[in-house]
Amino acid sequence: MRFGALGTSSIAWRRALPTLASAPGIDLVAVAGRSPEKTGRFAARFGCEASAPEALLERDDLDAVYISLPTSLHHAWTAEALRAGKHVLVEKPIAVDAAEARDLVRLAEARDLVLRENFMFLHHPQHSAVADLLAKGRLGEPSALHSAFCIPPLPPDDIRYVAELGGGALLDVGVYPLRAACLLLGGGLRVAGATLRTRASDGLDLSGQALLVSPSGVLADIGFGFEHSYRSSYSLWGDRARLTVDRAFTPPPAYQPTLVLEEQDHVEHFTLPAADQLRRCFTDFAEAVRTGGAASAPEEIRRRDDAVACMELVDAIREQALRVPVADRP
Known part of the structure; x- marks a missing residue:
């Protein structure tokens, strides 16, 4: 399971990427951020490539993207990742309002891609x-x-x-x-x-x-x-x-x-x-991607519905x- 990380946030540095990089069956391939210097520090620490955000989504050696950008950017970049054919695990909340959440859900369903929020406690x-x-x-x-x-x-x-x-x-x-x-x-x-x-x-x-x-x-x-x-x-x-x-x-x-x-x-x-x-959040997400059929899978439907309801x-x-x-x- 090949991941790219979009965003160089505090939670990515402290919690998410150390866990992702060490999870069995998951390979952190690249990380992208606005600042080349900061992105380079992330890449050096986690043993992966540094990338620009747009270039990350164009890579054909990624299955999924973990997004840890400011909340106001969740909708735009999650939509771009889904359009690029990538499964997405985005930091909570999925968007700033229900209209944005519904738009992302429709996009994921149309492309049969896994779309989840990183609400860790649910796992x-x-x-x-x-x-x-x-x-x-x-x-x-x-x-x-x-x-x-x-x-x-x-x-x-x-x-x-x-x-x-x-x-x-x-x-x-x-x-x-x-x-x-x-x-x-x-x-x-x-x-x-x-x-x-x-x-x-x-x-x-x-x-x-x-x-x-x-x-x-x-x-x-x-x-x-x-x-x-x-x-x-x-x-x-x-x-x-x-x-x-x-x-x-x-x-x-x-x-x-x-x-x-x-x-x-x-x-x-x-x-x-x-x-x-x-x-458990990362490994469960990876298993959902491997299983396939996200658009019709009952568990993925429930998660998407809950994201919109919230x-x-x-x-x-x-x-x-x-x-x-x-x-x-x-």
Whole structure:
């Protein structure tokens, strides 16, 4: 499985490319970026060729492209890669809105190519364990989901503070609890209300909350932001018990998750094996490419539908949110 990497981002340097370069059955052939100097450093570290972005997509020795560009560029470059006949794994979110997401999905389907977002947490087995407990009736009838992904303030020059590059807390960390709600509650989620704390100088969203409702009446409240101590968790409540998952979105590879099931007079802990969710993400993507038939494969259809549904929720939050301006940090 021959990969090219488009983008010289921090996550590519720290996490994605070290994992990709060491994954079995995967060959990192080339990396491309705007800066020849920076691209050269990436190529030297990972033992691959340096390339210009356009030239990377023209190569005939690549099966797929991993894209880690600013969010505002995801649509344009993913579309170019798909038109070039390359399967695409693009960093989350897939685009800046649902219209862009639908356009990419149509393009991938027309060319029978695998198109996925790099939501690593979806590949961690702790969520399958949650689904198993839910299916066994341990929670009873689900009624509520509480989920949050919040991080401390970023360095002032971080691109996630630049609106023109697709910045803002909703697109960066807010999409995680939204995608978790889609995973746990299924399709058809609607936004019942939302708030956004926005930077007074330019309206960039720094944090927010949203209330969702599923077709069966399960309520989900999500929180996200750049203004908090770290939190990455969700709790699913039923009429018999509550199940909590800590480090839900970013567990390190050596971390052993513990699911906490709280009943009326009983608390049970389920300690699970450690798992490298990023490695599993890459290897699962590669296997989907090898299998073929992406346009009609049920798993790929579900993933594409979920990507669009998540962006539809993003659009609805933007449309409905009560915006609360806050002073810029010094």
